[in-house]
Amino acid sequence: MKMVGIILASHGEFANGILQSGSMIFGEQENVKAVILKPSEGPDDIKAKLQEAIASFDNQDEVLFLVDLWGGTPFNQVNNLFEEHKDKWAIVSGLNLPMLIEAYGSRMTMESAHEIAAHILETAKDGVKIRPEELQPKEAPKAAAAASSANAGQPGKMEYGLARIDSRLLHGQVATAWSKSINPTRIIVVSDAVAKDELRTNLIKQAAPAGIKAHVVPVEQMIKIAKDDKHFGGQKALLLFETPQDALRAVEGGVPLKEINVGSMSHSAGKVQPNQVLAFSQDDIDTFHKLAEDGVQFDVRKVPSDGRGNLDDIMKKAQEMLNEQK
Incomplete structure (x- = not known):
């Protein structure tokens, strides 16, 4: 085409x-x-x-x-x-x-x-929005009803359209490129830390694309949803994890993820950065190995149009860098 x-x-x-x-x-x-x-x-x-x-x-x-x-x-x-x-x-x-x-x-x-x-x-x-929200024109009742209907739970199992590790969580690349590629009805941020932070939770909900509802849930809550998704049945979810450790807890708790997109992991003390967007500690590398042992495959891409990177090669370089620091 x-x-x-x-x-x-x-x-x-x-x-x-x-x-x-x-x-x-x-x-x-x-x-x-x-x-x-x-x-x-x-x-x-x-x-x-x-x-x-x-x-x-x-x-x-x-x-x-x-x-x-x-x-x-x-x-x-x-x-x-x-x-x-x-x-x-x-x-x-x-x-x-x-x-x-x-x-x-x-x-x-x-x-x-x-x-x-x-x-x-x-x-x-x-794309034209206003804060404070009270300055925004009221949504027409018909449009509001249609949006509510589109996000309502339907019978059936929840579909996992994409699971992504991204320390930035819901940002431009997710709200636009990945949302257009996956077409989810729900974006679910799975993080204990964010769920406890009211400000971050509110900012994430406000950043959701039009027509897609965003949620922030602790890891244990996501595990419960995966086991009994009656409130999300029939929905197509895009899951966002802040860390690979949260993703591992979710997978080992029963969230049925076969592949995880690795998009961004920010640098901090004790980490090495083998490429422009991914930084690893020894715990991060060990966590990815455990995910692989659980049968999870990895798709290393910032946006859908990027070529897939090889996580094994990237982690091998990160491991060498960590070893040099010892």
Whole structure:
């Protein structure tokens, strides 16, 4: 399947900046170009850049333009090119980061620019939120009822869509890239420490993507849920563990995890860091070995688009570094 090409068009460096932000969260993307209008340039300059960007795509029949401002020069030049291709191409203005991330995720399953454009609009709007919450417009009763229904327990067993070890827990890469890839109905943070921290618990719940309910539970509670999931039956869960030790307790307690995604483990005193995102103590290495003995496999990736790393090789390097410290 040829992916829909995406062009980000803006006044100034905005398009370049949001392209970089999208890559940090969702990973590097093919067939995506940023086109900017510099203060010293005019309409013909950005038109030439747009044509060059389009020509670089594998699929020039399906192009989605995400533009900063309706009626501005970038939009007007996009619109001029669009007129001859409006049966295939699409333009969405008001570019923001949630819109871009949703577009990236949508390209995995949607083959037309029109379909993606219609799909990402609601996410772009939902990305605009206010604190204090009382300033936020009230949700329409119909939409609220639909969201409540989508999160209601259904008969059947809970599906474990992804289990991830990430010391940052629910953050941008999880809330966007992994949520779009897995499509969970629930995100469950499994941590004794976080469950005791009211502030962190509230922040995690507020960080949940639209339409997905977030929970924070102690490890023992997760074990009970796994054994009797009547309150979560029929749901698809994304589990987040702060440490491999919490994941081991959950697995040995009966949470049926066959694979764990290893995303991020922060550095602290007594740990070594064999790569940019993973730091290990001797206890961490021993814990992963115990998980492997329990039949758990490991998927080392920050985001879905990354290639899978080999945890054995990474831990071997970490072990050598720890041995050198002795």
